[in-house]
Amino acid sequence: MILINYSIEFQTPFRVGTGMGQAGFIDNTTIRNRDGLAYIPGSTIKGRARAAALKLAPSFDISTHSTTSDQTGCLVTQPDGPCAICRIFGAPQWPGMLSFEKADLHGEISNILKTLDLHETPIKTHAQNYGRLLRTGIGIDRKLRVVVPDRLFTNECVGTKIPFTGRIIGEFPSSSPIELDLALLLAALKSISHLGGGRGRGLGRCEFTFIKIQVDGKEKSLDQLISSLAGGGLK
Template sequence: MTKTINITIRFFSQWHCGSGTSAGADVDELVVKDKNGMPYIPGKTLKGLIREAVEDYVSFSSQRDVLGMLLAETFGKELGEAPEQTAGCAHFGNAVLAEAEYEAIVGNHAQRYMYNKITTTAIDDDGIAKDHSLRSMEVVLPCILYASITGVPEELAVILSESLGMIKRMGQKRNRGLGRCEIKEGGNI
């Protein structure tokens, strides 16, 4: 038997999940956006973060072996773990804004107010900016996103839900204060 788990991601600081693209000389790193220019977190990113949290949680369990097999079944096996890469039974949806909030922002063409730009530069030992070290990054303002995880085996659902609390930061520059968040079960997409 499988279960669907709805999750809520509440950001307390600006965050950046990169798209791998830039805006030329203006911004070096853009966030991932949908067709309407709205930010979201890809399900693949969520899967990796949640898998790591669940693995950490399970590592303290006395049932590591049994749970390890259940993890592989749920999240899949990567190359190196097995001779062949296999898909897991769970599906991680993208984390998005609530539908009403999304519609209001897009309907009023207010997408640009979701973003900010931060810049950083390297400083040498004399306190002077190093040449060619200025970098800019697009970030999303703090917001609340929602996602669903379907196909979670019931035996792992409670552990997965409890593991969500172990994730405290998400995205790039987590060690610099970006992406502080709380993830917990509940909420509707």
């Protein structure tokens, strides 16, 4: 059984958009839970980690399927089973063994905001307005390097120094090199420098920190696991 508890601390405001606007005032709102609090979907974290792992794998001589010829993942008929990327993240032909849960605002702050809203009637605004930022931008024609007419837009962002916390749980097949796969996943998460949209506009700079790493109930050290990849610790 694999258990990873982690926190994400943002150095700049971030935006994980819904793709939907709000009353003609905001063009793209931030994704929120039923209490109005912003969160980071597990699919966002999984997608960024998978992309990072694909880039890191060749550096550690870890073979993966060809993303050019086999874009959907390893073939079922592959004699040695799925590659490290498909084992960790799954593919259409291979079930994902790990569950990437959403990352929520740190529990203590979340509880305070929900308590404030509980006693506020009829409009509850504390959770929804916490860290809320509106950023206005303009469309740019990259080719001509000029402003695109009628392309003024406003995005909702979140700015907070309070970390978000989440977890990854599940298990790898018994036949897989568990510690090597886990080390690649942790290295990928650690290498993520941005989450969400607007990276080119300075949004979403972040850092992952691991609170707990367990394999079958036994605590594991990040440095020890990473050393199995590179022969040295990752600070």
